[in-house]
Amino acid sequence: MQTEREFVWQQRLCVTYSTLANRMSGNPGQTERPVDNFGNSNILLKASFNPALNLRAPTPFPRKLRFVRKFFIAGNWKMNLLRDSSVALVHQLMDQLHDSQDVDVAVCPPSVYLHDVGAAIRGSRLQLGAQNVYHAPDGAFTGEVSCTMLKDLGCSYVILGHSERRAIFGETDRDVNVKLLAVLNAGLTPIVCVGETLAQREAGQTQSVVRDQTTHSLAGLTAEQMATTVIAYEPVWAIGTGKTATPSQAEEVHADIRQLLGTLFGHAVAQKVVIQYGGSVKADNANELLSQPNIDGALVGGASLKAESFLPIVQAAMKIKK
Numbered sequence: 001m002q003t004e005r006e007f008v009w010q011q012r013l014c015v016t017y018s019t020l021a022n023r024m025s026g027n028p029g030q031t032e033r034p035v036d037n038f039g040n041s042n043i044l045l046k047a048s049f050n051p052a053l054n055l056r057a058p059t060p061f062p063r064k065l066r067f068v069r070k071f072f073i074a075g076n077w078k079m080n081l082l083r084d085s086s087v088a089l090v091h092q093l094m095d096q097l098h099d100s101q102d103v104d105v106a107v108c109p110p111s112v113y114l115h116d117v118g119a120a121i122r123g124s125r126l127q128l129g130a131q132n133v134y135h136a137p138d139g140a141f142t143g144e145v146s147c148t149m150l151k152d153l154g155c156s157y158v159i160l161g162h163s164e165r166r167a168i169f170g171e172t173d174r175d176v177n178v179k180l181l182a183v184l185n186a187g188l189t190p191i192v193c194v195g196e197t198l199a200q201r202e203a204g205q206t207q208s209v210v211r212d213q214t215t216h217s218l219a220g221l222t223a224e225q226m227a228t229t230v231i232a233y234e235p236v237w238a239i240g241t242g243k244t245a246t247p248s249q250a251e252e253v254h255a256d257i258r259q260l261l262g263t264l265f266g267h268a269v270a271q272k273v274v275i276q277y278g279g280s281v282k283a284d285n286a287n288e289l290l291s292q293p294n295i296d297g298a299l300v301g302g303a304s305l306k307a308e309s310f311l312p313i314v315q316a317a318m319k320i321k322k
C-alpha cells in the first residue's frame with residue numbers, strides 16, 4: 001500500500017519530529033521517544049518555526065503529515081445495482097482511473113456480483129471488497145459466505161460491522177471481532193466500521209461510544225495486524241441522510257481514534273492505520289473532509305453508485321495528494 005516515496009517521507013518525518021520533540025522537552029539524546037500521532041502535530045509545527053529552539057524546518061517541509069498514509073476511497077454499494085449496471089459502472093470507473101496511483105480505490109458490490117465485477121476489473125487499478133463475511137472456514141452455515149470464498153473471487157477487502165449490520169442484523173462488537181480475526185488470518189484487509197447514533201451524539205457520548213466500539217471490535221489483534229486494518233468512522237446520523245459531519249467534527253473523532261490506537265497498539269502502529277470517513281460523502285464535501293490531517297479516505301455509499309458522483313471524490317483525494 002505504501003510507495004517508495006512515501007516510505008522515504010515516513011523515515012524522514014519520524015527522525016525529524018522525534019528530534020524536534022526531544023529538543024523541546026530537553027531530551028536531545030532520546031530519539032526513540034514517541035512524539036506525535038498526527039493529530040497532535042501543531043506543537044511540532046510551531047516548534048519548527050521557533051527561533052529560540054534554533055531548529056531548521058525540515059526541507060522540504062510536508063504540507064500534510066498524512067503523507068505517510070495512502071488515501072483509500074471505497075464504494076459501498078450496499079444492496080444496489082444489478083449485474084449489468086454493476087459491470088457497466090466499473091468499466092466507467094476504470095476508464096478514468098489511470099493516473100490514480102497515489103490513491104487506493106475499491107468497490108464493494110453485493111456478494112452475488114463479486115464474481116462478475118471481479119472479472120471485469122481484473123488487472124486494473126480498482127480493487128474488490130465484500131460487504132460482510134462469516135467467520136467459519138466452511139460448513140453448515142446456510143446463506144453465509146467464508147473468507148476463503150471471498151479470496152477465491154479476488155476480494156482484497158471486507159467491510160465489517162457496518163452500522164446497518166449492527167442495527168438491522170444485530171451484529172455486536174464481539175461478532176465484528178470474531179469476523180475480524182478470521183479476515184486477517186485469511187490475508188484479507190478488513191474495513192472496521194464504528195460510529196455513534198444521533199441520540200448518542202446529542203447525549204455527549206460520541207467519544208465513549210466510538211472508543212468502546214473500537215476497543216472491543218479490535219480486541220486480541222497483534223500490532224502487526226492492526227497496522228493493516230482499516231477503520232471507517234461512520235456517524236450513523238450522517239449515513240444516507242445528506243447530513244455530513246463537518247470536517248472538524250469528523251477530524252475530532254478521527255484524531256481521538258488514532259490516539260486510542262496509539263494507547264492500545266503503540267504510536268508507530270497508530271500512525272500507519274488508515275481511517276476513512278463515511279456518511280454522505282459527496283463531490284462537494286470530499287475536498288474539505290479529506291484535507292483533515294487524520295482523515296485518510298472515504299467509505300462512500302450513495303455517491304459510489306454512479307461514476308459521475310464517485311470519480312470526483314477519488315479526484316479530490318488525488319489533488320490533495322499531489
Ligand code: 13P
Pocket residue numbers: 076162234238239240241242278279280281299300301302303
Ligand atoms: P452514504 O454515503 O450513502 O451516506 O453511506 C455511507 C455508508 O454507509 C458507507 O458505508
